Amino acid sequence: MAAHVNLKAGQGSLSVVPARRARLIALLASLWIVLVLVLGAGWVILVINQARQISALQELVGRTDSAVAAQWGSTRRRIVGESVVFLLLLLAVSALLVWLYWRESRRARGMQAFFAAVTHELRTPLTSMRLQAEAIAEGDQRAELAQRLLEDSSRLESQIDKTLELARIEGGGPLAEQSVPLRGWLERTLGIITEPHGTRLEVKVHVDDPLPPILADAAALQMILRNLVENSVRHARVERLQLQLSAQRRGSQVLLEYQDNGEGTAVPGRELGRVFGRGDNSKGTGIGLYLVRALMQRMGGEAQFHSAPGAGFRAELLFNTSGESAT
Amino acid sequence: MSAGAHLLLVEDERNVGETLAERLRAAGFRVTLASSAARARQAWQAQAPHLSLVDVGLPDGNGFDLARELRSAVPQAAIIFLTAHANPEDRVRGLELGADDYVSKPFHFRELLLRIQNCLKRAQDLAELPREMRGVVRIGRARVDFERFSAEVAGTQHALTHKECAVLRLLASRAGKAVSRDEILDKAWSAEEFPTSRTVDNFIVRLRRLVEPDADEPRVIRSIRGVGYLLSDLKHE
Numbered sequence: 001m002a003a004h005v006n007l008k009a010g011q012g013s014l015s016v017v018p019a020r021r022a023r024l025i026a027l028l029a030s031l032w033i034v035l036v037l038v039l040g041a042g043w044v045i046l047v048i049n050q051a052r053q054i055s056a057l058q059e060l061v062g063r064t065d066s067a068v069a070a071q072w073g074s075t076r077r078r079i080v081g082e083s084v085v086f087l088l089l090l091l092a093v094s095a096l097l098v099w100l101y102w103r104e105s106r107r108a109r110g111m112q113a114f115f116a117a118v119t120h121e122l123r124t125p126l127t128s129m130r131l132q133a134e135a136i137a138e139g140d141q142r143a144e145l146a147q148r149l150l151e152d153s154s155r156l157e158s159q160i161d162k163t164l165e166l167a168r169i170e171g172g173g174p175l176a177e178q179s180v181p182l183r184g185w186l187e188r189t190l191g192i193i194t195e196p197h198g199t200r201l202e203v204k205v206h207v208d209d210p211l212p213p214i215l216a217d218a219a220a221l222q223m224i225l226r227n228l229v230e231n232s233v234r235h236a237r238v239e240r241l242q243l244q245l246s247a248q249r250r251g252s253q254v255l256l257e258y259q260d261n262g263e264g265t266a267v268p269g270r271e272l273g274r275v276f277g278r279g280d281n282s283k284g285t286g287i288g289l290y291l292v293r294a295l296m297q298r299m300g301g302e303a304q305f306h307s308a309p310g311a312g313f314r315a316e317l318l319f320n321t322s323g324e325s326a327t
Numbered sequence: 328m329s330a331g332a333h334l335l336l337v338e339d340e341r342n343v344g345e346t347l348a349e350r351l352r353a354a355g356f357r358v359t360l361a362s363s364a365a366r367a368r369q370a371w372q373a374q375a376p377h378l379s380l381v382d383v384g385l386p387d388g389n390g391f392d393l394a395r396e397l398r399s400a401v402p403q404a405a406i407i408f409l410t411a412h413a414n415p416e417d418r419v420r421g422l423e424l425g426a427d428d429y430v431s432k433p434f435h436f437r438e439l440l441l442r443i444q445n446c447l448k449r450a451q452d453l454a455e456l457p458r459e460m461r462g463v464v465r466i467g468r469a470r471v472d473f474e475r476f477s478a479e480v481a482g483t484q485h486a487l488t489h490k491e492c493a494v495l496r497l498l499a500s501r502a503g504k505a506v507s508r509d510e511i512l513d514k515a516w517s518a519e520e521f522p523t524s525r526t527v528d529n530f531i532v533r534l535r536r537l538v539e540p541d542a543d544e545p546r547v548i549r550s551i552r553g554v555g556y557l558l559s560d561l562k563h564e
Binding site for chain 2: 116119120121123124125126127128129130131132134135145148151152235237
């Protein structure tokens with residue numbers, strides 16, 4: 001019935017509170033601006049009256065009319081000028097306060113949504129682990145349950161790693177950039193990254209020969225690739241996941257392209273990897289792709305994401321070269 | 328009805344879905360596992376469930392919207408939301424949409440089992456209609472069909488939730504007499520939902536929007552101070 005009788009979802013007694021608070025704040029802000037205007041106008045009238053009295057006193061002590069009128073005109077202009085500046089300053093400060101409040105509210109909502117998403121990501125593998133542990137405790141000894149437990153604990157570990165890395169990067173943590181020959185690095189690292197996902201995953205790699213070494217932090221590079229793979233595993237929704245990596249020269253830089261064969265998404269590439277201010281229906285936290293972009297920028301490179309329904313997910317990572325000769 | 332009842336489990340997280348489905352089957356239920364909203368629609372069209380466990384976050388939609396569709400398509404099915412979003416706003420939203428219960432992840436399987444059994448029992452109680460409640464009953468401006476979980480108001484059909492049906496039926500069965508808030512809570516809510524007398528009052532406000540000609544001046548469902556509510560306008564058609 002709720003959908004048909006003018007009772008929209010989210011209008012329950014609890015959700016009414018923020019709306020009331022917003023109305024109260026709007027009322028207080030309006031009162032503040034009215035108060036500023038009234039006080040400003042009162043001040044102007046008061047000063048003008050004072051000036052009139054001063055000019056009247058000057059007349060009484062014997063100054064000529066024209067001299068008094070000239071002085072009065074100059075005083076009035078100064079008072080009006082000062083009043084306008086004073087009022088504009090008050091209005092500017094009021095507007096600044098309103099803007100600061102709006103920005104802080106938006107930031108607080110973003111943070112709340114972010115922590116809700118992180119909590120969601122931690123609760124989901126915990127639910128699975130608890131279900132499996134309860135089944136094992138009740139005597140179910142299948143190896144499949146242990147396998148699921150391992151998968152879930154890896155997911156939990158990865159989520160915690162990503163959250164900590166996000167805190168480190170946002171806090172300005174340093175990177176140790178060095179010369180990395182991409183071919184050798186991919187050969188050594190890809191197996192470690194894809195191993196937890198077992199045989200569900202097939203990876204093809206093509207690296208142009210010769211290719212100059214890139215300038216990168218090896219740990220950050222591993223985090224970037226792991227996040228891309230986990231993103232594909234999580235969102236591709238295909239029975240057999242195929243990943244294609246190709247590296248080639250682009251001008252003075254090196255381009256590493258990453259493509260999966262997943263279902264893809266209609267979310268625009270620039271929206272992918274947003275951590276704060278995401279939509280309600282977003283799955284995951286967005287930390288993985290956010291970190292890919294942030295780490296690439298910190299290494300002086302660039303990351304772009306592309307996806308469309310039926311076209312899978314593609315990432316373009318542009319690295320600076322280390323200046324050493326091609327391998 | 329618990330043993331052998333058909334449960335539709337809508338859960339996109341593979342490990343959670345498969346393990347939960349296995350455990351529910353071991354507990355004696357028939358379980359259909361759907362990993363997306365689209366697959367859930369196919370599943371309930373193929374066979375209507377007695378109860379559906381719906382994850383709120385789905386890859387191709389929102390569990391709340393899916394529950395609304397399920398409520399229209401299979402009104403007799405009970406709905407329990409499973410969610411990792413544990414904030415009170417989501418809980419209120421879920422219950423307003425007609426969920427019979429709302430379970431936060433991570434949960435104990437035995438607790439979930441208990442909630443499923445309670446929901447199935449309440450659904451069964453609703454399915455067993457006394458003779459006088461069969462057919463169409465006019466309550467205020469609404470023509471209510473308890474068998475079909477529906478109400479017609481000014482030519483528009485509305486799907487009734489299980490709680491709405493339970494409360495209306497209780498008031499209708501005692502038409503002309505006051506029913507206490509405690510009794511309403513006892514019949515329509517489970518203890519695990521932590522209901523209060525205020526829960527009943529909020530719920531009555533919603534029912535009044537359905538049955539009262541003027542919800543601001545209620546004459547069909549009247550408040551009896553210090554006791555509860557009284558239904559005064561009931562006609563069998």
